[in-house]
Amino acid sequence: xxxxxxxxxxxxxxxxxxxxxxxxxxxxxxxxxxxxxxxxxxxxxxxxxxxxxxxxxxxxxxxxxxxxxxxxxxxxxxxxxxxxxxxxxxxxxxxxxxxxxxxxxxxxxxxxxxxxxxxxxxxxxxxxxxxxxxxxxxxxxxxxxxxxxxxxxxxxxxxxxxxxxxxxxxxxxxxxxxxxxxxxxxxxxxxxxxxxxxxxxxxxxxxxxxxxxxxxxxxxxxxxxxxxxxxxxxxxxxxxxxxxxxxxx
Ligand code: SAH
Numbered sequence: 001x002x003x004x005x006x007x008x009x010x011x012x013x014x015x016x017x018x019x020x021x022x023x024x025x026x027x028x029x030x031x032x033x034x035x036x037x038x039x040x041x042x043x044x045x046x047x048x049x050x051x052x053x054x055x056x057x058x059x060x061x062x063x064x065x066x067x068x069x070x071x072x073x074x075x076x077x078x079x080x081x082x083x084x085x086x087x088x089x090x091x092x093x094x095x096x097x098x099x100x101x102x103x104x105x106x107x108x109x110x111x112x113x114x115x116x117x118x119x120x121x122x123x124x125x126x127x128x129x130x131x132x133x134x135x136x137x138x139x140x141x142x143x144x145x146x147x148x149x150x151x152x153x154x155x156x157x158x159x160x161x162x163x164x165x166x167x168x169x170x171x172x173x174x175x176x177x178x179x180x181x182x183x184x185x186x187x188x189x190x191x192x193x194x195x196x197x198x199x200x201x202x203x204x205x206x207x208x209x210x211x212x213x214x215x216x217x218x219x220x221x222x223x224x225x226x227x228x229x230x231x232x233x234x235x236x237x238x239x240x241x242x243x244x245x246x247x248x249x
Pocket of ligand 1: 045050067069070073112
């Protein structure tokens with residue numbers, strides 16, 4: 001459990017816990033064709049400290065429930081929503097996305113930025129589909145190959161980290177096989193990784209190491225994040241996050 005606590009400590013002060021951007025969340029909302037004045041019931045799975053939760057609540061006429069398995073992140077969602085005057089539209093629950101107590105077809109929208117991989121893409125979309133009403137919107141971002149071929153080093157890394165990594169056309173096919181119809185797709189721009197995610201994380205490394213007295217575990221966490229950043233810097237033309245917006249048929 002200790003390494004989880006260290007990961008929480010490293011990430012809880014981050015505005016986001018994965019690659020993304022407010023304007024990319026807005027673009028996905030636009031692609032979804034959602035009626036912004038529609039009184040929508042929205043679920044944000046693996047919401048972290050609430051980057052997308054805030055955008056959804058501010059752009060849509062809705063109630064958003066953010067779920068995550070770490071209370072420290074959810075506390076930050078509440079704190080931020082209060083600061084932004086969005087607290088009446090946002091609630092949080094500590095639930096695991098693979099064991100949700102909600103009713104079938106309860107939600108108009110299910111959102112998941114950089115989180116569906118926790119269940120695996122195929123299993124995740126198939127499980128979450130049950131909680132969406134017919135014609136409801138699923139919007140998820142997911143690690144994606146941007147080319148058919150890539151360097152072996154990169155292939156090896158991702159096949160051991162997340163073997164479900166695939167091209168956008170393969171991900172879309174999985175969505176279609178699982179009863180969704182594509183509304184839109186776009187790759188996240190590089191700045192969503194470097195400026196919005198990696199740079200703020202990098203600036204927390206020294207304080208994180210100091211607070212943990214440079215323990216072996218803390219140094220390992222930093223080294224593995226640095227390896228990931230180096231890989232991205234060398235090979236970002238081959239992979240990144242794809243944002244998939246789909247409608248439940
Ligand atoms: N959506 C956020 C966080 C992405 S990081 C953002 O874009 O910034 C992935 C998130 O999934 C983390 O907050 C992590 O705590 C959460 N998570 C991991 N396993 C989970 C599970 N089984 N159920 C729900 N959330 C989970």
